Amino acid sequence: MSNIHSTAIVDPAARIDGTVTVGPYAVIGPHVSIAARTSIGPHCVIEGHTTIGEDNKIFQFASLGGVPQDKKYAGEPTRLEIGSRNTIREFCTFNLGTAQDRGVTSIGDDNWIMAYVHIAHDCVVGNQAILANNVALAGHVQLGDWVIVGGLTGVHQYSRIGAHAMIGFSSRISQDIPPFMMAEGNPLAVRGLNVEGLRRRGFSAQRIAAIKQAHRVLYRQGLTLEAAIGALGSLIDEHPEAAADISGLRDFVAASQRGIAR
Secondary structure, X not given: OOOEOOOOEEOOOOEEOOOOEEOXXXXXXXXXXXXXXXXXXXXXXXXXXXXXXXXXXXXXXXXEEEOOOOOOOOOOOOEEEEOOOXXXXXXXXXXXXXXXXXXXXXXXXXXXXXXXXXXXXXXXXXXXXXXXXXXXXXXXXXXXXXXXXOOOOEEOOOOEEOOOOEEOOOOEEOOEEOOOEXXXXXXXXXXXXXXXXXXXXXXXXXXXXXXXXXXXXXXXXXXXXXXXXHHHHHHHHHOHHHHHHHHHHHHHHHOOOOOEOO
């Protein structure tokens, strides 16, 4: 294949579409599958049972599909799955899953992942997320769609960040961040609602107003968490235009195992 550089080392068993480009000195292992029009930069290492979708741009020195940084890992054939149209910048490290969890680390579609980002075993990253430089996700972390995480932020294992949330620069995430919220700091705190982000994504004024009311219930009325969950349930019928938004927020909070940042 003329679009694989002569210095690249590609295992013959790897499944690579004929439109994929592979840069100098890249190394691709036998259990790797790469779909159409993805570009692999110089010196990338892609190993393990790794599946990569279409139209991804993977920059130089990325390391994808390495074994988990987990002492319990014993060579199980766990996986890394990366969707389509992602940008993955220099020196990113994405690890395989572990048998103790779902066995797969997954990254969705259309994500913008900047340099030196680490995504550990069994993480789930949704679609349209932005992870700035030096973000580190510990094992089992979950990020919803459209999440933005500021640079130099660390996320504790098993933490969740809900859809449309925004995390400020250099934050320490050790609790769940509900959908739509803006949070930052060490110690961590929710500072408000990601209103501008919702506007940019086409949320109507009515939907945003309903989500603002849900935010007030959760953060401004001094309710216990149990009472706030009940009050959010009541808002669903009052705001049919935002029923799915409020229901998703309520369900996220109710399912929290680590507790939510408040």
